[in-house]
Amino acid sequence: EAVSGAQLIAQALRAHNIEYMFGIVGIPVTEIAIAAQAVGIKYVGMRNEQAACYAASAVGYLTGRPGVCLVVSGPGFLHALGGMANATINCWPLIVIGGSSDRNQETMGAFQEFPQVEAGRLYNKLSVRPSSLEVIPAVIEKAVRTSMYGRPGSCYIDIPGDFVNLQVNKSSVKYVECGLPPPISTAEHSAVSKAASIIALSKQPLLIIGKGAAYSHAENNVRKLVDLCGLPFLPTPMAKGVVPDNHPNCVAAARSTALQHADVIILLGARLNWILHFGLPPRYRQDVKVIQVDICAEELGNNVRPAAILLGDINAVTKQLLEEFNRRSWKYPANSEWWKRLREKIKNNEERSKGLALQKSLPMNYYTVFHHIRELIPKDCILVSEGANTMDIGRTMLLNYYPRQRLDAGTFGTMGVGLGFAIAAAMVARDKTPGKRVVCIEGDSAFGFSGMELETICRYNLPILIIVVNNNGIYTGLDANAWEEMLKFGDPATCVPPVSLLPNSHYEKIMSAFGGKGYFVKTPEELQNALKASVTDKQTPSLINVMIDPQSERKKQEFPWLTRSNL
DSSP: EEEEHHHHHHHHHHHOOEEEEEOOOOOTTTTHHHHHHHTEEEEEEEOOOOHHHHHHHHHHHHHHSSSEEEETTTTTHHHHHHHHHHHHHOOOOOOEEEEEEOGTTTTOOOOOOOHHHHHTTTOOOOOOOOOOOGGHHHHHHHHHHHSSSOOEEEEEEEEEEEHHHHEEEEGOOOOOOOOOOOOOOOOOHHHHHHHHHHHHOOOSSSOOOHHHHHHTHHHHHHHHHHHHTTTTTEEEETTTTOOOSSSBOGGGGGHHHHHHHHHHHOOOOOOGGGGGGGGTTTOOOTEEEEEEEEOOGGGSSSSOSSEEEESSHHHHHHHHHHHHHHHTTOOOTTSHHHHHHHHHHHHHHHHHHHHHHHHHOSSSOOHHHHHHHHHHHHTEEEEEEEEHHHHHHHHHHHHOOOOOEEEESSTTTTTTOHHHHHHHHHHHHHHSTTTOOOEEEEEEEHTSTTTHHHHHHOOOOOOOOOEEESSSSSOOOHHHHHHHHHHHHOOOHHHHHTTBBOOTTTTHHHHHTTTTTEEOOOHHHHHHHHHHHHHHHSSSOOEEEEOOOOOOOSSSSSSSEEEEEOO
């Protein structure tokens, strides 16, 4: 019995419990997508390979098993590099399958010929081309396993065009069973008790929860640790919801103070990179003791010499710490000076945000918009957020109550991820948690990177609610009058500020063009009505285009997440 390369690929992916494939078909990969559908894999055809790759990577984060991105040779492969890099830097499992030119035309200047395997090595944990049809299942097994084992990341498989329709006898194929789930390792006992002793002696402890804790499904144990030990905690952006944002021990609203004065910091699957200001003064104490919990040995000791290193799965190691503290019955006192200082700071910051949110002036500012969004969107929705101010202010104003329900620009600070992430989240939600809504909140500039994916959303009838917070630009914009004045000076290419976009762009009309619902809003009342209508309609994709003050910015670096020249 004969089997084609396309069928071998599809069957192998199915055998390893791969459920979702995103991509754009064309020569030579169209048959792979058809074969994937034939074995029950869901194929989502996107409008740009970059968005397709972002979508596939989000599936990896949300489900713990890689999504697949399918692309054509040359330019198709190159457009997917952004998604590969984003997945690897965020430590999410991903498989990219790229067609490449026929083997017998190598070096001849074949159609879309490009050194894809070599190029892929920079962006992936593994970049391989099967040497024959017979080994395709073994290569796919290795890629799936590599993407998930250890620190997760992207893996690339190169498929020569002539392999796709080539046939081979089933009996000569090397079939491989589905690999075992990733092994779970725990930290050394001595390291665990050392960490517990350091924490027990701390005067101003702080627990920092990273997205590694979310990925390892550590929410129950982390929550128990917070409650048992009474520790103040701070989530990194995508770890919001591992412990609910409204938990009394959450100090996100006093972030700078907490980081700057903590004497002992426990990092749970968070890295001391730019997001956490590298763990260095003046953002941190010179003598801060860092307890690092990470799945990746090479991460331990980056930028700061840790006081204790716990190598292992975040959930398993948190459980070890829990057991240690159960024996010690130590609890950080709730009436300490440290708590008093943090609570005071939280109160001040929340009052300032509230003051801004309740401003009645038009056009609205960011805080007013997020205030109304927070009141009206479902508490358990999956939030996708990208933009500059939109993402930063949204992070502080919109609360997450459940883990793995916030997707944003992430460690790589990638713009353009929003719609791909939202499509992935909606596909997964439809299968795993029917009825759960996806709300995608975009800056107008961020929306532009992949706006045409609205057609994809409408084609698959995904009831995503997209909110474009529109300030006519990147960071800041011009209002219509200022824009008209600018144009009097001549060619826009020479006189319009580089951050400006066209004022009052009607992005919602793109949604209605594809059959979804579009709303253009300028006042809090219009915003409330549009939100209520969109949340009530659980069948139709919708886009609310919210016009805000083009000069609205976030309050002065109270939440200094992005401090490269204070964006």
